[in-house]
Amino acid sequence: MKKRIVGFSFLISSILLVPCWIYANKSPHFVCVIVIDQFAYHHIKRLSPYFTDGFRTLLKEGVSFENAFHPHGVPTTATGHSTISTGALAKDHGIILNNWIEDGQNVVFSKDNSPESAVLTKKGSGKYGYSAKQLMVDNLSDQVVLGSRPYAKNYVYSISYKPRAAIGMGGKLGKCIWFDKNLKSFTSSKAYFKTMPSWLARFNKTHDIKKVGEVDWRLRFPITSTPYQFYNVADYEFTKQADHMAGEIIKIEGDQYDKIYQKTPESNGLLLSLAKTCLDFNFKKMNDEDKLLLWVSLSSLDRIGHIYGPYSLEVIDMIYHLDSQLEVFMHYVQDIVGAENVLFVLTADHGVAPIPEILQRKGFASAKRLNSTALTEEMNKIIEDEFGIKKIVQTFKANQFYLDNSIKKDLSKEKLNQIFALLKNHLLKQPAIKTCWTNQEMEKAKFPKNYFEQLYKNQFNSKRSGDLIFMPQPYCEIIKHQKGTTHRSPYDYDTHVPLIFYQEGVTTGKKNKKKVYMTQVASTL
Template identity: 30%
Template sequence: MAVKLYILGYGADFSVADDKKMQSPRSKDVYSPSKSLMKIKTYFLFALVATGLAHLQAAPPKAPKLVVAIVVDQLRYDYLDRFHHQFGEGGLKLLTDEGAFMTFAQYDYSPTITAPGHASFFSGSSPMMHGIIGNEWFDKRTGQPMYCVSDDAVNGVGTDPQGKAGKMSPRNFIGSTVADQMRLHWDSKVVAISIKDRGAILPGGKKPAGAFWFESATGNFITSSYYMQELPAWVKAFNDSKRPDAFIGQTWERLLDEKEYLNPDDAAGESSLAGETTRTFPHQVIKEEKDGYEPILSTPFGNQLLAEFAKAAIEGENLGQGSKPDLLCVSFSSNDYCGHRFGPYSQEVQDITLRMDRQFQEFFAYLDKKIGLTNVTIVLTADHGVCPTPENAQEQGLDAGRPPLSDMMNELQEKLAERFGPGRYFLGAKIGFKPRLSDGNLYFNYPVLIEKQLSPETVTSFAREWALSTGVFHAVYGREQLLDGRAPGVIGQRVMKGFNGERSGDIVFIPKPFLISGSGKPGAGTTHGSPFSYDTHIPVLFYGASFKAGRYADEFYITDIAPTLSAALGIQEPPACMGKPMVKILK
């Protein structure tokens, strides 16, 4: 007869040899009942100790008073290493040297664009799940472009109620974010701010205390009736200060001596600031009526404006002053505006990064004085990287260029007409006009395909063979292929995770590395959106009492931020979260 004894989850197997002795099946030793009782007591004592230790380890982490989630638009990972020796103390070095620095963090989907990045980092899901497949996409139901956060059902607040700038909300976003989970868990106060509307709206979740963005036409921070019917007094006071006016006419000089910059000024492929004819330092903020306050945004003054607004938000909403943790989401946009114009190897991008470091230094010092950094958790990342300007890449011997992708789609339309007969094969296209290519997505006009008895696979196959014959494209994927999960390799996997069955196109085109859409003319700056490392490799940094400081080269994806932060806070991760927590960095 065999008996199995369980004590608090710890088991010992014994077989009964007779009424007086028991023998362990794992040993030839024979034990008397008294010795067995001692063995059981030992097991029992060990179980109690282990259970006590497990109880101590399972205790929820102490919550901070304030969580600050920072996104720096277009902050490539390599900037933090290239410019590290020029950073001051207490700014970015506070995070890189005293926080958990994920040095190989990647976007594991494409397209790498602002709106998807802001939707992904705080939801833990990719566009496949949250549906934000770009800044804009083609709406198959209406046949019109859809902006990622547009909402005609709401009105602007702090601006013209019917103006386009205020008709925004998170309704196009599917799912929830860490912000929503904090509200569910603690009823936390959540405030989200940015220069860009999508930068504030998407991380802030469905019902923050407020989401506010900058309106270039008026120089004010605004919101929509989705959130509130009237601006809070502190936002009104900030707007009344007319702070943006102080930056008009200001000169942007280099922070350091010119010899401290890694590359020459006026590198190949650079563009210029609004109103300027030169591409070199010094730069001046020139306001023209048609641009409003837009010229501020491509300079460090745009980041300064938002940093001051962030402090006003903390003061106005009393963030970090209650018994429950609050959340401030801040998305700095000026690095993106600057990077598009000058490229990642420009003096301007180096300088705006160095100046941002000093702005962070001042902001973190403010947090320490106001709340105490020991009571603050900070997470910082970027929504994407950026491609070098093609001209700069060409100077390094790389195969780079600005192929006119829109014109090429028109050529595809003509090739299809030659092969299968005249017709409008793509939505957004008319005979004699260019098809609409939206972040690599092309949409079929299905009635024409039905009329001509063409299967989507036939047209996709034709488009793929044509595209690969041009020498411009790395790959072409069809809708059914992506929905069925038949896109092999790293690039294919990234395209699949960025593909949403409801909103994405019927064909997805991926140009080769260092090729960005353009007119072929130089001096047009650069862009992002590809599945390649210059766009996908971004910094991720965690700072606070819950994290072990160090540099970690572990596999880490943008969708891992939400579950890692949720685990550090002791809350449930967002329901559509696809990532996993990096427990290695948690204390």
């Protein structure tokens, strides 16, 4: 990490982000990085005229990089957060997807069931756990903690509903906190704390989601007003959930009450309240030389975006609520720390694609949805008919197919090549697929750096990537879901994200149109 920071020093001071001379005498004691899950840059372009609070402040007074991109062909939550925090490509930090197959086993990023990483409970610890053991490099959080001195301690906390987001940012040495779907409360693991922090236990006690009962999702503006006047705002034909939520009273009930709650704007408010509590606890024990890095990943936009798509009333209004919630949060932090002592960074882990069927209605005939389950069955039938081998394609994960290792290891190189040729031929016949590679082809491939294909190379790890990797055509989705949307392409709508730095009295509302990558953020900080 240190070598990587030195290597970027010229980049920081010349073309990247916030010039070093700005901070010569005003290095902030508190840095808060806010990552909004699925907050594509195209949301900023469409909705910024109606921002009145937090987003407006950031855009007006911060340094905004209008062409910031994730450098990967299949953007995911785990990959995006890990890239922001490490400054490395997925091929190097190793988190190529949210989960993958390695040595024939399914690996879920952040899952670690060793006793040393057991999840923390009210009575001690559980039988499962989480850690950053799959992360192959150190990250900014690790280096900040290691940079502590006896007279100047550095603290790092990382908070999210999703463990893969919290751990992707917090790394191995930061203190990571997430919402546990089994415990129905915020927690961590022994990888980060010996026991449940008392302040976190108190927060859980006073903020029990089960006691919420219902959420009144009131729109930020009158429904007939200009901020909602977009096409397809009320089109629910192709959404995963037929009934709408925005503007309704939402019952928080049933076995999945926590998931229902996390689809509402109020859930973002709860996470920001946890971030405030974390700040309050740490600020009391900090001296003038101590510093705090706080990562906050807001997941609810992603949960609602997959269901309703980026054009929906639910997504639009949640963003308007975030605008208001962030203003309150930022003012709170500035009041506690001092406005001149805090640097805010706003960005996202990935974007989101439009629902393809809606684009078809608009005349995009090439926009398509291809069912990945049906495609896997077709591929297996082809190989069974030709070679008598059953179910050789074992798993599909985000534009990648993994073959069954127990079958593959007994095949000759010649037969395996024949199988790959048949499978590739079938994939390339699909109108939704642009090109594909075998694992070996991708390992040897060289692409011009500005080609979309290079983004797949950036994400490729021979031990963790699939046996077959494909790139979809623009506005095409290959997923198991028949409705809703996702983010699995190298195109701008999935990779272009906001990136804003704001420190009161230091940044001055500048816009930078140079193309930058999210690998540059950690080095800048």
